Amino acid sequence: xxxxSELRSGKTHKDENFPVASWIIHPRHRALILSFYNFVRTAxxxxxxxxxxxxxxxxxxxxxEAELLxxxxxQKEAVDLRRALAARAMPPRHAxxxxxxxxxxxxxxxxxxxxxxxxxxxxxxxPVGRFMLDVxxxxxxxxxxxxxxxAGLQINNHLQDCGKDYRALNRVYLPRDALAEAGxxxxxxxxxxxxxxxxKCLHALALRTETLLDEARSLSAExxxxxxxxxxxxxxxxxxxxxxxxxxxxxxxxxxxLKPLDLALSSAGGISAELIRRTLGRRAAAKPAPxx
Numbered sequence: 001x002x003x004x005s006e007l008r009s010g011k012t013h014k015d016e017n018f019p020v021a022s023w024i025i026h027p028r029h030r031a032l033i034l035s036f037y038n039f040v041r042t043a044x045x046x047x048x049x050x051x052x053x054x055x056x057x058x059x060x061x062x063x064x065e066a067e068l069l070x071x072x073x074x075q076k077e078a079v080d081l082r083r084a085l086a087a088r089a090m091p092p093r094h095a096x097x098x099x100x101x102x103x104x105x106x107x108x109x110x111x112x113x114x115x116x117x118x119x120x121x122x123x124x125x126x127p128v129g130r131f132m133l134d135v136x137x138x139x140x141x142x143x144x145x146x147x148x149x150x151a152g153l154q155i156n157n158h159l160q161d162c163g164k165d166y167r168a169l170n171r172v173y174l175p176r177d178a179l180a181e182a183g184x185x186x187x188x189x190x191x192x193x194x195x196x197x198x199x200k201c202l203h204a205l206a207l208r209t210e211t212l213l214d215e216a217r218s219l220s221a222e223x224x225x226x227x228x229x230x231x232x233x234x235x236x237x238x239x240x241x242x243x244x245x246x247x248x249x250x251x252x253x254x255x256x257x258l259k260p261l262d263l264a265l266s267s268a269g270g271i272s273a274e275l276i277r278r279t280l281g282r283r284a285a286a287k288p289a290p291x292x
Contacts, residue, residue, distance in 0.1 A: 004060055004075045007052070009045040024231045024271075029135050035084040036131055039064070039077045040098050047102040048169060057106045065099050068092050094131035097123050109171045110186075114208065117158070117173055118151060125154035136225040149216030149236060155209045156242045159202060163189050163252045178205060194250045206246035213239050220274050230274050237270035238263070 021033040046052065046060045067078035069092065085092055101124035111117050129146035158165070158173035165171045166189035179185065182201035188194065194202060216236065223229040238258060245256045258266065 004042050004046060004064055004077060007046050007049055007060070008042055009048070022231060022234075024227050024234070026225075026227050032084045032088060032135060033132070035077075035081045036095065036128075039068070039081040039095055040128070042077045043099055043102045044105075047105040050168070054106050058103060061099055061102055061106075065096065068095060088135075090134065094127035094134070097127035101125075105171065109169075110176060111173055112176050114175050114178065117155065117175055120173070121151040121154045122147075125150035132228065133223075136223070136228045138223055138225065138228070142219060142222045145216045145219035145222060148212045149219055149232070149239065152209050152212040152216060152243070153235070153239050155205070155212070156239060156246065159206060159209070159246050160242070160251055160256045162202070166190060174201065174205065189252070192253055194252045198252075199250055202251065203247055206243055210243045210247065213243060221277065226278065229278070230271050233270040233274035234267045235270075237266040237273075241266050 020037050021030040025033065043061060043064055046057055046064075049057060052060070063072070064075055064078045066072060067075045068082050070082060073079050081095060082092070085095075101120060104120060104123065111120065126143075126147040129150040130143055133140075133142050133146055155173075162172070162174060165173065166186065172186050172189065174186075174189075176186075178201050179198075182197050182204065184195065184197040184201045188198045213236070220229045220232040220236065223232060241258060241262060242256065245254075249256050
C-alpha cells in the first residue's frame with residue numbers, strides 16, 4: 001500500500017503564505033510545530049490529490065486519524081505527531097479538527113453562504129491557531145482573535161487560488177449567494193480574466209476578509225509569549241498586505257502573492273511595531289473565550 005508520505009505534493013512549510021516554526025519561535029517548540037505541520041500538509045495533499053478516488057482519499061484520512069490515536073504505526077506523519085504530542089502531554093483535538101476539514105474537501109465542492117465558509121474555516125484554519133496558542137500555554141481567551149486571523153488567512157488563500165481550485169479540483173469556496181448578488185457565475189472562474197461581475201464579487205469578499213483581519217488585530221497584544229507575539233504580528237502583516245492586493249487586483253490573472261521583498265518588509269514592519277508596542281506597555285483587552 002502506498003503510504004500517505006508518498007502522496008505528498010512536495011509543498012513544504014517554506015511555501016506557505018505565513019511563517020511556520022520560523023526562527024522567531026523558541027527552538028523548544030519547533031519540532032512539535034513541524035510535526036503538526038507535516039501531518040496537516042500530508043492530509044491536505046491527500047484531499048487534493050488528482051489521481052485518488054474520493055473513497056481512497058477518505059480511507060487515507062481515516063488511516064491517519066487512527067494512527068494519530070495510536071492504532072498502528074505505518075504512517076510516518078501520524079506517528080511522529082502522536083509521539084510529539086505525547087511528549088508534551090497534549091491531546092490531538094486540533095489535528096482531528098483539521099481532518100474534518102479535509103474530509104469536507106473530499107465531499108463538498110460548493111458553499112452557499114459566507115457562514116458556510118466560516119464553518120469550513122472553523123476546521124481548516126482555526127485549529128492551527130489554537131494549536132499554536134496551546135503549545136505556548138496561552139489562555140483560551142486568545143482564541144477569538146486567533147480564530148479571526150486564521151479565517152482571514154484561509155479566505156485570503158481561497159481568493160488567491162479561486163481560479164486554480166475551480167480548474168484543477170472543481171472546488172469553489174466563493175459563496176453562491178455572493179456570486180449571485182454580483183451577477184457572477186462559477187463558470188467564470190475558468191476564464192483567463194475575471195469578468196466585471198466576478199471581480200465585483202471577489203473584491204467584496206476581500207473587504208469582508210479585511211474585517212476579519214481587523215477583528216484579529218488585538219491578538220499579538222493578548223499573547224504573553226514574546227516570540228509568539230512577534231510571529232503573530234508578522235503573520236498579521238502578511239495577511240494585511242495580501243488582502244490589500246485582493247481588494248484591487250484580479251486573482252485570475254494578476255499576482256496576488258507576496259514577493260521576497262514584500263515578505264522581508266512586512267516581517268520587519270510587523271516585528272518592529274510589536275516590539276515598540278511591548279516596550280511601551282500598551283495592551284489590548286482580550287476577547288471572551290469561545291465555547292468551542
